[in-house]
């Protein structure tokens with residue numbers, strides 16, 4: 001795993017050819033790992049991606065008192081039999097806001113939970129007010145105490161089922177409240193729930209544990225509370241955003257990639273948009289795609305939306321693609337308020353991009369030239385890698401720990417299909433020892 005100061009050096013201009021395998025979805029593994037807190041029995045999860053956020057989530061579970069065994073790199077056996085700490089500490093939450101997913105399970109099983117309020121991040125303020133409003137509807141008392149959220153169940157220690165209407169679609173909000181509802185007294189209905197495949201994957205795991213969740217993947221989810229949950233074994237779905245990232249890489253470099261171990265049905269909105277601008281995407285079988293771009297790219301507008309719309313996590317990658325497309329494209333980001341951080345770095349590489357609030361106008365095609373750039377958030381850093389793959393000369397990307405949070409060994413996967421990319425592990429500077437004179 002990278003250290004804070006690692007960099008990527010990329011020499012552009014090489015078409016990618018060959019086969020790449022997609023890892024498990026980080027954004028499914030994170031809630032599924034948190035779900036293990038709902039039972040004292042062992043939950044075994046397969047196809048866990050080897051990325052930084054998973055390591056953080058594992059540390060959180062162990063701090064809380066769970067044991068986590070990894071009989072092999074991508075299998076986690078989690079047993080939360082002896083939980084002593086009912087909180088997610090600040091130092092973990094500040095590095096990974098998904099730590100808030102411990103709230104729902106701890107509150108539901110133990111009647112209490114304390115989680116440091118996550119700060120914002122590069123892409124926006126990212127409040128968790130909808131998570132907390134959901135817990136209050138369950139009868140929990142939720143207070144803010146010196147930067148921490150402290151939640152307590154009603155006096156009998158058990159949450160009460162409720163009808164919960166999210167006034168905004170929230171992925172982890174839906175996950176947190178759905179997990180809490182599994183042990184509540186009565187039947188809960190979630191309205192305007194998130195519909196992402198990761199929600200369905202979590203619901204599949206919860207039902208294997210003995211929960212009664214119906215409707216996951218639709219905007220209305222019903223959860224009939226049960227007395228307790230047991231252990232289970234589950235395989236995490238493939239990462240649809242990693243899949244989309246490699247589709248864009250194949251198209252940009254004018255290569256031919258076979259992308260295996262993926263779920264094209266989880267990426268229909270993105271695949272439809274990419275096909276419409278000239279990317280040839282062939283479904284070889286239900287878990288394999290073949291991607292080429294023989295006739296070049298044409299401009300196409302896109303607006304990011306909650307699933308099944310065009311994923312906000314693919315917006316930065318699409319922006320790079322449109323720098324190579326013939327014509328003018330407009331990209332509208334509706335989910336996060338500040339998710340164009342990559343644009344200024346791409347402009348330094350020669351991209352013609354004009355930002356106006358939530359809208360980005362991209363004119364293409366433009367020749368990109370290598371530069372020294374800085375990653376700011378997970379998907380922005382992926383877009384800088386994509387730009388480096390096609391830029392003239394050399395690109396040096398700083399702060400690649402952002403990309404290591406959500407992409408498993410991306411430089412190894414890219415090198416295996418012909419990219420000229422290497423990780424530079426910068427020596428961590430230690431102060432020279434001053435000899436006494």
Ligand code: EPZ
Pocket residue numbers: 027030098124125126127128129130131132168169170171172173312313335336337378379406
């Ligand atoms: C999840 O974040 C993903 N993270 C994000 O992926 C993804 O970009 C996002 O969903 C949208 O698809 C994980 O699943 C771990 P939201 P999440 O709650 O759940 C507002 C990546 O790159 N909101 O769906 O935090 C919020 O500010 C990451 O892997 C509230 O106002 O996103 C945002 O504008 C980045 N109040 C919108 O809703 C709340 O209580 C959607 O946020 C919660 C959210």
